[in-house]
Amino acid sequence: MSAVLAPSPTNLEAPAGDEHIGKWASFVASPSLRLTGRRLLQAIPVLWGVTFLTYLFLNLLPGDAASQLLGANATPAEVHQLEIKLHLNEPFLTRYWHWFTGVLSGNLGASLANGQSVSSILGQRLPVTFELVVVSVVVTMLIAVPMATLAARKPRGIFDRVTTILSMGGISIAQFVFALLLVLLFSDIWNVLPALGWTPLSQSIGQNARYLVLPVMTIAIPLAMFVARLLRADLIEQMDSQEYIVTARAKGLSRWAQLTRHALRNSMLGIVTIFGLQVALLFGLTVIVEEIFGLPGVGQALLTAVNDRDAPLLEGIVLVLAGIVVLVNLLIDVTYGVLDPRIRHGRSSV
Amino acid sequence: MVDGLQLDGAAGAPRGGTMTAARDGRGGGGPLLEVTDLHVRFRQRGRQVFAVNGLTYKIAASSTLAIIGESGSGKTVASRAIMGLLPVTAEVTGSVRYAGRELVGAKERDLRRLRTNDIAMVFQNPERSLNPTMRIGPQIAEAIRLHMDLGRKAAHERTVDLLRRVRLPSPERRYFEYPHQLSGGMRQRVMIALALSCQPKVLIADEATTALDVTTQAQIMDLLLELQAELGMALILISHDMGLAASYTEEVIVMYAGRAVEHAATKELFSNVRMPYTRALLDAIPRVDAPSHTVLPMIEGRPPDLSIRLPGCSFAPRCPDVQDDCRQAIPTLTELEDGHEFACFHPCGGGNG
């Protein structure tokens, strides 16, 4: 938690020493900690709900996993054997209870396809997906923030109009089409980047980066357009209507300084929330991107599991991804409290 | 706090540039700020609003002027026009001369150098005029570093001195606090410290005490006056409060519908009201010595619609003394008596006022 506390943007100017201890003490006793506690309690039923719902989806729906696994020419006896082994002949709730207690003790079961434990598959593949997501989010911000700020500097100027058009394209394009376009340009025509494959970060940073460029572009560019659109609107709204911007003008700050030093700071809170809402979308996108570019991440494993009707693996992946979504949103709620001084100090805002 | 901070000493030389010549140059001689026939109109979606319609006044260094009017009388718009703070939808014509320099139509670059450095403003709502996500100290230090050749540390020190000067308790600690941690009065002190940060020659206080309770109001006004006298600033007090004008300023302009309708030295104005609108404003103030349950006189009719330009006096529709000629021609603000200007064809009688 202290890691969350530290990067308060304005802390730089605070004197060191007992001032910080005082802040820490006031944080512990502050409403934001209670808020965090309440959010944590709310997250528990949601996480449980995710386990139940995914299990429900995969088990109440038609489909005969055992005979599917054994192939067409399996004898009924063999099918029966496997059903017992996989507890498929027991009632739904019993099976769910079995699986759920396993999950609680950290055992997600084993893949039906190759018997490997679901946790070890996730352990291999999550780092790839994480790298993809984190780099994509960073690149998204690197594109969106300057773009929105430049657009807001001169509303209805040329740059603003171009941004508006690009944003509309960015939020409207299907990611798989955009991926194909990138492959067509960078691999087929210019032949500068690989269209398929992966080298882990631990083996070669340069190779890893090369394989990461197109997947990251596929996610980051449309997402950046989406973020830039919202950020631009928020910035312009602030510039037009907020009195602290008038104060900033009265100080003699240029419009650019008003934007970067005052408006942007207030918009960042909103941007953090947007990312909270987009985490789920991001994981959905990793499935598409990993499949198209052949990255050995969780998304690719998910598609394989769907193809193999590999229920334990599928359940494990959906559960872990949904769990991450819930946790990230929890973290964002907490960060929000730290970023917004009004919440941090437990006073109602304007 | 003990020995009134020497703002000049701490400041060092102001940053060079064309505007700085004005700082020392005039002051003593002619008017420091001269507003002549200022017009402001807004255009929105084909609709026009005539917010200020020919405002003229002058103010010398070290003097005080009150601009009084109801909300919508154009007093705020007029003061923001001086600093070029109006939105782009505003069309400003006329002339504003500060120390001999024309500000209307001046380049944004030049105006920026002037803001806070030469002409500063204290706004009505300190709650919303300070950035809620930024500590108060840096919000002041930012202005100092912009206009003065001071390092980070010196700016910090000057800010703390300023906060002390406006009598914010424990300024070293408050420097690091956020606006919401301060009371309304303290926030307004911060706004004043910000306005004074670069030692402006003109300070415009736009309803600076309206959002505060009465006790705090008096404290803030006393502080403003004290600093005004000490630093030799010209103070323009914008308010709807006749009492405030009467007790704190030397000269009063009454505005109605974007025009000055009466203008005189404070004593003269309040002892010899000539414009029926001013009369009506004064009558609407509750009096302590009146018997209880006395019905307060009201100004009949509605505040003026600024999108319509009347051929005659804009107060005519509400005026108790209205006559035919009031509706046909606009009375000009004229010095009809010694040191007393008013815009009315049929002024109320002199005498008791």
Add this chain to the structure above:
Amino acid sequence: MAVLPSDPIAAGQLGALIPPPMARRRRASWVRSLDVYIPGGFLLLLVLACFVWPVVYPVPQPVGGSILDASLGIGAPGHLLGTDTVGNDILARLLYGGRVSFEVAAATQVVGGVVGTMIGIVSTYLGGIAEAVVMRLLDVLLAIPAFILALTLLEGLGQGELNIIWALSIFFIPAFARLARAATLSLKEQTFVVAAHLTGTKRWRSIMRHIVPNVAPGLLTFALLNAGVAIIIEATLSFFGYGIPPPGPSWGNMIADGQQVMSTQPRLILVPSILLLVTVIALNTLGDGLRARWGVQ
């Protein structure tokens, strides 16, 4: 003491010198409405083309083309836009694929919108435990990424247009419910709703009479933006082979087929891709335009 202005040319007189309010050339209202008419008109034409054209002016079947007719160019006899690598008519596949897109978009928004809105309004209006339970349930649904939820559901339900509609409808429910909830919360305390309650209007009646009409414009524009998302997800699912089973007509399937011959016959991938993009842009622009016009949010 400040210098008193002695200039007689004061207020008023010079005011008359300002040019009178110019008859500002106001843009005709139809020009300002172009952001609604252009995308709206385009979508209308496209929907008509997809659903009416094949009826009134026969086009070839979208599947089962002869391999002998494969890879014909634009303007080939009987094949206006040519044929794909297995000899199916491209125009027919575009139109029938468009039908799938619009059917999925409309059906998911109607099902998700009606169910989600009702859940949002009723639970918020009731408050208490019902509200808390429903909100947590929606949190659960929102935690599962849309594309993954759709994939997982389709894995169980099996492929096909109807199943895509069910899977996507479930995904859109929470978004509608949350929006309806936010709108209801602000309306719930407003005078006319409280007044209706105080005068003894039945709950259900006051929901239908007062709340639904007030949240409707927001929900409608929201549905337009969502329709674009639904079309994209359907195309994506089909592209990966989990949606409309190939060779069934769907823009996603056409793009997947075209991908094989991307460098030799780029037309096969470009035409459906551009149509997909333009359709979604039209939906988003129309949603934005209506939102601005109705002053939503």
